Amino acid sequence: MLQITNTLTGKKEEFKPLVNDQVTLYVCGVTPYDKAHLGHGRVYVMFDVLYRLLQFLGYKVIYCRNITDIDDKLLKKAEVEFGDKQQYKKVADKFIHLFNQELQQLQCKTPDHEPRVTENMPEIITFISELVKKGHAYQVEGNVYFHIPSFSSYGKLSKHKVQDLRAGQRIKVDERKKDPLDFALWKAEGKGTFFESPWGAGRPGWHIECSALAKKCLGPQIDIHAGGRDLIFPHHENEIAQSEALHEKLFANYWMHIGLVQINKEKMSKSLGNFFTLEQILNKFDPMVLRYYFLTHHYKSPLDFSLDDLQAAQKSYQKLIRTFENIKCSETISYKEIQDSPVVLKMLDFLLDDLNTPGMFGVLFVHLDFLQNNQKQACLVKSFLSKILGLELKPLPQKEIEITQEIQKLLAQREKARAEKDYKKADEIRDKLRQLGFDIQDKKNE
Numbered sequence: 001m002l003q004i005t006n007t008l009t010g011k012k013e014e015f016k017p018l019v020n021d022q023v024t025l026y027v028c029g030v031t032p033y034d035k036a037h038l039g040h041g042r043v044y045v046m047f048d049v050l051y052r053l054l055q056f057l058g059y060k061v062i063y064c065r066n067i068t069d070i071d072d073k074l075l076k077k078a079e080v081e082f083g084d085k086q087q088y089k090k091v092a093d094k095f096i097h098l099f100n101q102e103l104q105q106l107q108c109k110t111p112d113h114e115p116r117v118t119e120n121m122p123e124i125i126t127f128i129s130e131l132v133k134k135g136h137a138y139q140v141e142g143n144v145y146f147h148i149p150s151f152s153s154y155g156k157l158s159k160h161k162v163q164d165l166r167a168g169q170r171i172k173v174d175e176r177k178k179d180p181l182d183f184a185l186w187k188a189e190g191k192g193t194f195f196e197s198p199w200g201a202g203r204p205g206w207h208i209e210c211s212a213l214a215k216k217c218l219g220p221q222i223d224i225h226a227g228g229r230d231l232i233f234p235h236h237e238n239e240i241a242q243s244e245a246l247h248e249k250l251f252a253n254y255w256m257h258i259g260l261v262q263i264n265k266e267k268m269s270k271s272l273g274n275f276f277t278l279e280q281i282l283n284k285f286d287p288m289v290l291r292y293y294f295l296t297h298h299y300k301s302p303l304d305f306s307l308d309d310l311q312a313a314q315k316s317y318q319k320l321i322r323t324f325e326n327i328k329c330s331e332t333i334s335y336k337e338i339q340d341s342p343v344v345l346k347m348l349d350f351l352l353d354d355l356n357t358p359g360m361f362g363v364l365f366v367h368l369d370f371l372q373n374n375q376k377q378a379c380l381v382k383s384f385l386s387k388i389l390g391l392e393l394k395p396l397p398q399k400e401i402e403i404t405q406e407i408q409k410l411l412a413q414r415e416k417a418r419a420e421k422d423y424k425k426a427d428e429i430r431d432k433l434r435q436l437g438f439d440i441q442d443k444k445n446e
């Protein structure tokens with residue numbers, strides 16, 4: 001039985017789908033206005049494992065991940081790059097392409113549905129119209145707002161109280177709103193053509209797209225709704241308000257959230273300058289090393305990222321590669337056959353316990369010696385790692401490292417330090433080079 005921690009109840013619960021043998025999974029997707037960062041990588045790798053695991057357990061899974069291909073950040077980027085915000089599609093196309101390539105490198109399977117906001121305007125407009133009709137939303141000057149006091153259980157996911165949120169409002173409130181907490185479902189956009197609606201030309205707010213797209217692809221009620229922890233409030237809270245106000249039933253039975261990627265215990269952010277894009281990391285490390293690294297951390301906890309830890313993960317991943325290197329097994333091996341392995345069953349126990357991937361690897365490492373002497377078992381475990389965890393276990397290609405000026409300078413400084421027998425300094429420089437992906441091995445006779 002699969003147990004997952006449900007943010008809605010704050011408890012670890014046994015997973016039971018709405019319909020026998022079928023699971024609907026919705027994961028909030030990216031806003032493609034810039035390169036994806038490590039936090040995105042972590043979220044989509046973790047839910048890829050959940051997707052694979054549910055299939056392994058025999059469920060027919062329908063996985064939907066939206067693409068926010070219009071929003072303020074995209075329009076701003078189009079303005080900066082092309083001097084015209086109407087060119088936002090070009091920005092979105094470029095970054096979606098890059099994002100898909102990176103997820104492919106990370107062996108993430110393509111969701112069954114990847115709806116783009118701009119291609120689903122009728123569904124979004126209908127959703128908003130119905131909320132207006134039911135008295136949960138109102139129009140002011142071409143904008144439509146969701147009226148929070150009309151939904152009595154607002155705050156149930158994030159455990160915020162409406163009165164506290166109101167008291168916490170520091171910025172000047174938009175006077176057109178009936179309540180300072182009301183949020184936009186539709187934004188009037190006079191300039192440019194954007195999209196026609198019953199309220200005039202404009203575009204949807206961010207939150208409404210997920211309610212409308214989840215309904216379109218998966219139905220009004222879904223099993224698992226997921227995303228990064230930072231989406232709990234206000235995004236997921238607002239999604240609940242929209243969907244449950246309209247349908248008058250629970251929107252998602254299970255809410256799962258991935259801990260944030262931090263650097264030096266601080267949230268990774270561009271403004272703090274502690275920021276890694278997936279591209280930067282994938283230029284230096286094999287995608288499977290990054291995937292393995294993500295999986296060695298429990299999804300619920302924050303992940304304090306460092307290049308040294310990633311380097312250490314590479315070493316331990318290589319140990320797995322070596323163990324399974326000469327194990328030949330058929331591609332067509334079935335899920336049922338894989339479950340015949342006692343080692344797989346032990347690993348599976350950990351996965352079923354709230355996707356405890358670090359615990360699962362712990363069990364695997366304990367059994368490496370046994371597997372080395374048991375071809376048949378090793379083959380089953382290798383198949384499990386490749387099919388369910390998405391780890392290819394192929395020898396890592398020797399990456400050619402571009403010798404930049406920075407590396408050249410450090411190499412020269414290190415040579416000098418060594419010549420002067422300042423080994424402490426030489427070691428420090430070696431560590432710096434290692435962080436840049438450049439491993440130095442001195443010849444013994446030197």
Ligand SMILES: [Zn+2]
Nearest residue numbers: 028029210235
């Ligand atoms: Zn969403």
